[in-house]
Amino acid sequence: MFSVLENQVGSRLLFPGDERYEEKKKVWNTAVDKKPAAIVVCEKEEDVIVAVQFAKENQLSISIRGGGHHVAGFAVWEGGLMIDLSQMRQVTVDESRQVALVEGGATLGDIDLETQKYGLALPTGTVSETGVAGLALNGGIGYLRGKYGLTCDNIVGARIVTADGLAIDVNDQSYPDLFWAIRGGGGNFGVVTKFEFALHKVGPEVFALDVMYDFKDAKEIFQKAQAFLAQAPDEAVSINLTVTVLPPAPFLPEFLHFKKVVMLLGVFAGDAQKGEAVLQPLRELAEPIIDHSGVTPFAAYQKKLDQMVPDHVRVYGTSLYFDQLTDETIEQILNKVDNAPAPSILVQLWALGGKMNQVPFTATPFAIRDAKFVLLVDCMAMAGDDDVCKQWIDSVYGGLLPFSYKKASYLNGIAENEEATKNAFQENYDRLVEIKGKYDPENLFQHNHNIKPLK
Ligand SMILES: Cc1cc2nc3c(=O)[nH]c(=O)nc-3n(C[C@H](O)[C@H](O)[C@H](O)COP(=O)(O)OP(=O)(O)OC[C@H]3O[C@@H](n4cnc5c(N)ncnc54)[C@H](O)[C@@H]3O)c2cc1C
Structure with a gap:
């Protein structure tokens, strides 16, 4: 069946058994281990066109691989045709x-x-x-x-x-x-x-926040950060608070190995000197363990977290929005952290606001424009820990859902979940269904947070 496609893309069509196939089908989340029937390693737009046409004619399910980083592993699908774009990076x-x-x-x-x-x-x-x-x-x-x-x-x-x-x-x-x-x-x-x-x-130099606090101060840090953000200018609101257990990595001093911490990261999107003054209160939320905040090249800061992120990992993740961090919400979140099963958890609270919240709800499908925080929680499974991790992630989602904003999730951080998909789009969902029906009535592109066309 594949000979027609092979004639068009040659050795860029990979099949099971080929070493390159094994490498290309691997996505960031290795808990997703699916075997597509074939992979087209696209080098140009024509490759994509022939792959889509072939899949349609042969009723093959399509998965698209951009960077392969979605936690749901949507980029790869069992028995489908994977359209791999990893060579198209210009x-x-x-x-x-x-x-x-x-x-x-x-x-x-x-x-x-x-x-x-x-x-x-x-x-x-x-x-x-x-x-x-x-x-x-x-x-x-x-x-x-x-x-x-x-x-x-x-x-x-x-x-x-x-x-x-x-x-x-x-x-x-x-x-x-x-x-x-x-x-x-x-x-x-x-x-x-x-x-x-x-x-x-932007930049090339910016003032960037890089502070680490002890987890014991987490509640106070969340409360004070929220108060800061309520009056901060747009340049200063993009702050990420992360609770994690630090790995025993060589780039970290030994006293931090396995320590539970709260990290604050963020960039002042404007004049660096002004940024230092404006962001100063975020460096005094409690007694810092480490404070490496300072003027830094923007491009380097964009890579700061790379060394903390494994190339591949077995991971389960979820997400919810909040319009405020009440004391009860904070306690619920911290309680989940206390009951986390694996040492490798990542609980991120990203502050929202400024420009991203000034766009009208219906101007784009991205409907959650007035939440104040998005929570992203990941649990990295060690050998044999998958079920425990998955159950914990489900309990985080279920336990925090009543406190969330519109029961909505950030779709880039949550596994397949039909309810979460609808809640993320809110009143924009029906318009998306209509447009899906016009451009993809057979739902050829369905390995995503799927918008199902009406029959
Ligand atoms: C380590 C890590 C850090 C992250 N940090 C952030 C962050 O700071 N901010 C944030 O917003 N998100 C972040 N995310 C989440 C990220 O936005 C999602 O994982 C996103 O899906 C990554 O895109 P990708 O192309 O790598 O994904 P893929 O897994 O390749 O694709 C994801 C979905 O998009 C579709 N798709 C991919 N490429 C195309 C294409 N060219 N055309 C049409 N559809 C396509 C796929 O079919 C799939 O449904 C992070 C994720 C990871 C793993």
């Missing part, structure tokens, strides 16, 4: 228009590397190996969100291979409905081979 900056053309398999690091040469940046995420496609299509929450919005808010155009196997240019003039849908609606509408993103003047 980034080109147009300095005069302040935009970047970015191929669909690029990582956040690829983008920072090019854009920072011009003192420009795209708001993305916090780990440089993450793929931009999945991140941007469902939101994109990084250190510049308060000043410049989400990654999806900065999409100004895209080249998309639709379910018809046609490549089209999508922007506010051409296919405006599709342009609306891809700014938060995920990979439901086709394969994005290229994005056009708006860039902003």
